[in-house]
Amino acid sequence: MSVQITVNGTDHEVDLDPQTPLLWAIRDALGLKGTKFGCGVGSCGACTVEVDGMALRSCAIATGDVAGMAITTIEGMPQGGGLHPIQQAWIDEQVPQCGYCQPGMIMAVSAMLKETPEPSDAQISEQITNVCRCGTYPRIRKAIHRAAKAMSA
Amino acid sequence: MSAVKTDRRRFLAGAGLALAVMAGGRVAHASTSAAGSGKLSAYIEVQPDGRIAITTPAAEMGQGIASSLPKIIAEEMDADWSQVTIRLSGADKAFANSFGRQRSANSDGVTSYFEPLRKVGATARQMLVAAAAARFGVPVEQVDVAKSVLTDRASGRTLAFADVAADAAKLPVPDEVKLKAFSDFTLLGKDTPRKDIPPKVTGEAVYGMDVVLPGMLYAAIAHVPVAGGTLKSLDADAALAKPGVRKVVALDEAVAVVADTYWQAQQAVDAVTMDFEADVRLGTEAIRDKLRKGLDGEGKILPFPTGMEGREFIMGLSDAEFEEAFANAPRTMSADYEVPYLAHATMEPICATAQVDASACTIWAPMQSADTIPPEIGELLGLAPEKVTLHRTYLGGGFGRKNERDFVREAVLIARDVPGVPVMLVWSREQDMRHDYYRPACMVRTRAALSDDGAILAMHSRIAAQPLTVPSPYRLPQFGDGSIVGGLIPQVYAMEGRRMDTAEIDLPIRAGYWRSVSMSQNGFFAESAIDDIARELGRDPLEYRIALAKDDARSVSVLKRVGEMAGWDTPLDAGRGRGVALLEGWNTRCAQVVEASVTDGFVKVERVFCAFDCGLALEPDNVKAQVEGGIIFGLSAALFGQIEFVDGVVQESSFADYPVVSMASTPEITVDLIHSDAGVGGVGEAGVPPVAPALASAIFAATGTPVRRLPIIKSGFEVAV
Structure with missing residues (x-):
């Protein structure tokens, strides 16, 4: 069995059961390890990717269900050879500690900023529900505001 | 040329x-x-x-x-x-x-x-x-x-x-x-x-889960569900028929399936049926009952030194001396406190990769430990320690869990069955949550003899819990486990007499080190007792602490600073309260004030202030980040962290039922560093302990209801994740 998926602008024919969660297609079939396995049940967000511009938890969606849709992972974030403004804001605010949740955070924020380019604190609290065990939330909040400013400039 | x-x-x-x-x-x-x-x-x-x-x-x-x-x-x-x-x-x-x-x-x-x-x-x-x-x-x-x-x-x-x-x-x-x-x-x-x-914002950082080796296979695992149980037999026919499956490996307490991909391995291990035996199958209430009996003096009571003088242990008051002081004191305080089992719940679930053949073993894993691995794994495999090589990756969180070697032992035993082939063992989140080395549940009874002017004439604290470390070589057999009892009565507060002991409880549950170890519970127990004493005396919690800690200038300085930061003396609206707590440890002082609001029993942590003195902060901004994170880590436990058992089986299985603080429940946090000439102090753990007692104190200030049991949802309050 195989599924056609489009990841970071490239089409791939992956040989796997279409019921395989998208996370494992990305990580093990395509070898893109930036998208993380955190819980497997959609409760933590470490595996968040963008699918047609929406944040989706890739551990909880079948690969076959996103065939043909535009999937973006953390590896697809840099723009024109440089870091994406969200990634730069993450460095400027020194957000990551262990860093394991941060690719998923960045992808969730990327999708949020597409819909809500200048989010309020309340909107950030409501929309960013990914888990970080190191407790980087205060810095994530600052970095989101910084990235939003940079992207609207 | x-x-x-x-x-x-x-x-x-x-x-x-x-x-x-x-x-x-x-x-x-x-x-x-x-x-x-x-x-x-x-x-x-x-x-x-x-x-x-x-x-x-x-x-x-x-x-x-x-x-x-x-x-x-x-x-x-x-x-x-x-x-x-x-x-x-x-x-x-x-x-x-x-x-x-x-x-x-x-x-x-x-x-x-x-x-x-x-x-x-x-x-x-x-x-x-x-x-x-x-x-x-x-x-x-x-x-x-x-x-x-x-x-x-x-x-x-x-x-x-x-x-x-x-x-x-x-x-x-x-x-x-x-x-x-x-x-x-x-x-x-x-x-x-x-x-x-x-590399952590580009996705390039290599964690344990991201190791890639030529020809590698993946293993998924299912442990015997009951704590302390062992595998008797298994039926793997259905698993072996699944696509990609290479091997089923039976271990003492688990079964693993090796397959071409992790997902195939996980699907297959879910299809294995296990038969196991377990002598004891306790539930949370039965465990609490054992702890309570321990406080009452049933079972093994071990004393713990209150200090050292040269190479001599100071044991403090005898039982008789304490009882006499307590009986004759003009005022007394007596209270029981309790905390539950806690999981580490690192973001990166447990994983390790091993390649084993007859002459050597190579391990790639996200480990806190290092030096113990070659000798331990060498002994397990019958290899000299120098034949065991450990490569450490970035860790997706540790908090004490990745200091344990259980999953490395599993990975090498599984890999031994496919000689020469690297095998990555990945635990599902459910396995991670249900087979942790938990911060143990503890109960404490503290009694204090007080003078009318606020002096602590004598304090006795007993902690009931299962030990973390076995005697020899890690602890002296005549004393309780320092990893449980250490810091139960703080050294920085002036007291005329102290006595500490432990009621050691035997339980078949794996217990281990959890960020801030004994202080994860004793910070709550000790500082809550100081608050209860201040209440008995009618003293302000901050002023009373400053008075008790007068001989430790660094403690006084962080307490005074955090009081200023929080505006301690400015009145709050009804339904709001502030609480304060101090931590001394790792050559560091950390004082925190929590401001919380309580509406119809619903608690919201509004703001946390922290004054922190670790001597010279090598990286000031990173020290602040660690303290912010420590506060949030401690808050997750204080608000809703708990692992519960039914018939020996852990009930929690993911972040859905083991909630942690989220973006929405993160309070405003302000950290101030105080530079002192105390050399360098520890940072990672020192921010964790004060937040729970400061929160409990703030809830009391807001409501008049004491919180002596964590998480606070077990003390009759509600919180939002």
Whole structure:
């Protein structure tokens, strides 16, 4: 069995059961390890990717269900050879500690900023529900505001 | 000809100046062949292009140690920090800390490596200076060093570190080196961006789960569900029929399936049926009942020293002395406190990769531990320790869980069944949550004899819990387990008499170290008792603490500062309250004020203020980040953290039923650092303990209801995730 998926602008024919969660297609079939396995049940967000511009938890969606849709992972974030403004804001605010949740955070924020380019604190609290065990939330909040400013400039 | 010259230059410079610390703290040349072959047995490698690779001997689990330890070397070396690249370490005797260990625990990364690494850096500097002086033909006193450049003060001639690294490598290692005064530091104490952060925002950082090896297979595992149970038999026919499955491996307490991909392995292991035996199947209430009986004196009661004088333990008051003081005191306080089992719940679930054949074993894993792995795994496999190689990756969180080696043992036993093939073992989140080494549930009874003027005449605290460490070699058999009882009665508060003991409870549950270890519970127990005493005396919690801690200037200073930060004396609206707590430990002082609101029993943590003194903060901004994170980690436990058992089976299985603080429930946090001349203190754990007692105190201030049991949802309050 195989599924056609489009990841970071490239089409791939992956040989796997279409019921395989998208996370494992990305990580093990395509070898893109930036998208993380955190819980497997959609409760933590470490595996968040963008699918047609929406944040989706890739551990909880079948690969076959996103065939043909535009999937973006953390590896697809840099723009024109440089870091994406969200990634730069993450460095400027020194957000990551262990860093394991941060690719998923960045992808969730990327999708949020597409819909809500200048989010309020309340909107950030409501929309960013990914888990970080190191407790980087205060810095994530600052970095989101910084990235939003940079992207609207 | 030029090609040969280039090769020779690369070899020499690549072999370069490579230094290690030997047992006993002596700095020595590292094996040049090791350095040349890329084996990381040296701390420093000066490379031909001017880059300086520095290895962090500690595990990077989020603390920023991959940056801050190399920075200690770079400081004494006068290296250009922008040219430094960092390397992670495996298990290597060259990377032992000041007490001969290599593992990351107990917040001692900086404190236990500070002196050895300063010495390594200063040694490198001195050898580079000697090599440059010879090249210049001037005395060493005439050579200045700054940012990797050596300058002949008289002529103004300069050489780069890379120019003389090969010469320096041939020099004898000096026996004595001069270390800088703290006031001469140009890097330490100043903020420099963490070098591990860029790869963590691009997804390039390699965690345990991200190891890729040619021909590797994946394993998924299912443990016997009941704590303490063992596997009797299994039916794997359905699993073996699944696609991609290579092998089913039965272990003592689990079954694993090896397959081409992790997902195939997980699907297959879910299809295995296990038969197991378990003698004891306890539920949470039965466990609580045992702890309560322990407090009442049933079972094994072990005393614990209240201090040391020279090499003698001070045992404090006898039972009779305490009872007499208590009976005759004008005022007394008596209260019981309780905390539950807690999981570590690292973001990266447990994983480890191993490749095993008859003669060697190689491990790639996200480990806090290092030095114990070669001997333990060697013994398990019948190999000499030097035949076991550990490569450590970045850790997706540790918090104590990845100091345990259970999953490494599993990975090598599974990999042994497919000789020569690397196998990555990945635990599902459910396995991770249900087969942790939990911070144990504890109950405490504290009684205090008080004078009318507020003096604590005598305090007795008993803690009932299962131990974390077994006697010998890790603890003295006549005393309770310091990992449980340590810090139960704080040293910084003046008291005329103390007595501590433990009621040691036998339970078949795996217990282990959890960020801040004994202080994770004792911070709550001790500071809650101080609050209960202040209430009995009608004293203000902050003012009373300052009075009790008067002999410890650092404690007084963090308490006063946090009071100012929080506006302690300004009134709050009805339904709001403030609470305060202090932590002394790891040569650090941490005071926190929590401001909380309570509406119809619904608690919201509004703001947290923290004053923090770890002596010299090597990376001030990162210290703040660690403290912010510590507060949030402690808050998750205080609000809703609990592992519960039914018939011996852990009920929680993911973040859906083991909630942790989220973006929405994160309060506003303000951290102020207070610089003191106390050397360097531990950071990673010190921010965790005060938040729970400060929150409990704030809830009391808002409602008049004491909170003596955590999480607070077990004390009759509600919270939102």
